[in-house]
Amino acid sequence: MIALKKVRFTELVLRDGNQSQLATRMPFSDFADVLPELDKAGFASIEVWGGATFDTCLRYLKEDPWERLRQIRKACPNTKLQMLLRGQNLLGYRHYPDDVVRAFINRAVANGIDVIRIFDALNDPRNVELAIEETRKQGAEAQAAICYTISPIHDLDSYVRLVRQFEDMGATSLCIKDMAGIMLPDQAEELVRAIKAVSDLPLHIHTHTTTGMAMMSLLKSVEAGADVIDTAMSSFSGGTSHAPTETMAAALEAYGYDTGLNQRQLKTINDLLSPLQEKYLEDGSLDPRVLTTRTDALVYQVPGGMISNLIAQLKMFNASDRLEEVFDEVPLVRKDLGYPPLVTPMSQMVGVQAVNNVLGKERYANISREIRAYIAGEYGRAPGEINPELVKKVLGDAEPLQVRFADTMEPGLERAKKDAGPLARDIDDVLSYATFPQIAPDFFAEREKREQNIQKYTIRRLE
Ligand code: CO
Numbered sequence: 001m002i003a004l005k006k007v008r009f010t011e012l013v014l015r016d017g018n019q020s021q022l023a024t025r026m027p028f029s030d031f032a033d034v035l036p037e038l039d040k041a042g043f044a045s046i047e048v049w050g051g052a053t054f055d056t057c058l059r060y061l062k063e064d065p066w067e068r069l070r071q072i073r074k075a076c077p078n079t080k081l082q083m084l085l086r087g088q089n090l091l092g093y094r095h096y097p098d099d100v101v102r103a104f105i106n107r108a109v110a111n112g113i114d115v116i117r118i119f120d121a122l123n124d125p126r127n128v129e130l131a132i133e134e135t136r137k138q139g140a141e142a143q144a145a146i147c148y149t150i151s152p153i154h155d156l157d158s159y160v161r162l163v164r165q166f167e168d169m170g171a172t173s174l175c176i177k178d179m180a181g182i183m184l185p186d187q188a189e190e191l192v193r194a195i196k197a198v199s200d201l202p203l204h205i206h207t208h209t210t211t212g213m214a215m216m217s218l219l220k221s222v223e224a225g226a227d228v229i230d231t232a233m234s235s236f237s238g239g240t241s242h243a244p245t246e247t248m249a250a251a252l253e254a255y256g257y258d259t260g261l262n263q264r265q266l267k268t269i270n271d272l273l274s275p276l277q278e279k280y281l282e283d284g285s286l287d288p289r290v291l292t293t294r295t296d297a298l299v300y301q302v303p304g305g306m307i308s309n310l311i312a313q314l315k316m317f318n319a320s321d322r323l324e325e326v327f328d329e330v331p332l333v334r335k336d337l338g339y340p341p342l343v344t345p346m347s348q349m350v351g352v353q354a355v356n357n358v359l360g361k362e363r364y365a366n367i368s369r370e371i372r373a374y375i376a377g378e379y380g381r382a383p384g385e386i387n388p389e390l391v392k393k394v395l396g397d398a399e400p401l402q403v404r405f406a407d408t409m410e411p412g413l414e415r416a417k418k419d420a421g422p423l424a425r426d427i428d429d430v431l432s433y434a435t436f437p438q439i440a441p442d443f444f445a446e447r448e449k450r451e452q453n454i455q456k457y458t459i460r461r462l463e
Helices: 013-022 028-039 053-061 065-075 098-110 129-137 156-169 185-198 214-223 245-254 263-283 296-300 304-316 320-336 346-359 369-375 388-395 413-419 427-435 440-462
Strands: 008-011 045-050 081-085 115-118 141-147 173-178 203-207 228-231
Touching (some): 013 045, 045 065, 053 427, 065 427, 081 098, 098 129, 098 413, 098 427, 115 129, 115 173, 129 141, 129 156, 173 185, 185 203, 203 214, 214 228, 214 245, 228 245, 245 263, 296 304, 304 320, 304 346, 320 346, 413 427
Parallel strands (some): 008 045, 008 228, 045 081, 141 173, 203 228
């Protein structure tokens, strides 16, 4: 008997699907009932945490992200739980000191995370090394991700070099992360082949349906030897989200792959999700525009989320008619900055600078604080050369930082313990504060008030 070819699935509906279509606004109470069914489906892992989870939970949903994770863990005892971590940036937009990074990973694993997918926006391996080491130390899977981008300096060799560095650092699996959904099927096939030729680590493929390329690229990746693909349940698939889980499973099974998934169980799950889709469409939290295919990125190579940000920024300046100029400016800014991949936070930074350049008196008349820090080396090493004139303009005769930015930072955990205030109840609260000091205190105060109200109400009822 011929052994079946195997491919497994990571389900994204709760994190990236939710983030891409609903700006992560799906509250826990809406998806709690789906969890036990997801747990029975046979996924390699379910992505449940990371990315914008903290920002949205604390700021808008007034949910404790740690409690959310514990509840998911309880409801899904049989499936690996996965999170996305921005390397030294954790889930935020700036670098954190090493002791905060270690403590955060320690607590993420203690609260239930099994797989941590770790990336750096610049693909600077120095910014993922500590996170990989700590993840292994805590007994979780350290998945190192390549931010996929297209530029004159990003060739197969550059990605293969990165893979070798990830292996040396102790990564337990690899991921190609195509946040903009711009990886063409033939590029996917080539890159998977090239990586598989140098590494035996399991390879995961993450892409978005933004440009309509995803299903073709995933199929070609699997044929070329990828081990796991990322998909989202059909009710929250497509557009800025991902390839539909059920569809990819059916297609691959027809080609003789064992996916470990059961179509009946997938239907049970989606029957629970589709009323949520209807509800979000009705209340406006799901904008139908994110559900369609947008091919702009094939020309401009910018992620879908960035396009909507640019439109919003221009609207603020009453300059919506200048979108085409901004689109033309983005690749020029990217070139000046040494071709950073357009992923958080670089995508936002490049977008803002492109708008400044188009609306300002001249290009770089106004350089954002973040771009100045980037040029100074505070985000890591730029993939290519930064325009020397721009470096001179920002740094004068000063040299950019040569060491890792975190090496210049004071330890932060003890200070966060002091500064978090009396409403921080445990180490998890302290870490919420350390990573989001502007919004965590409001959340703590609100939680306190909510619980006092419940108590008062209960006492009144008893009396
Ligand atoms: Co993504």
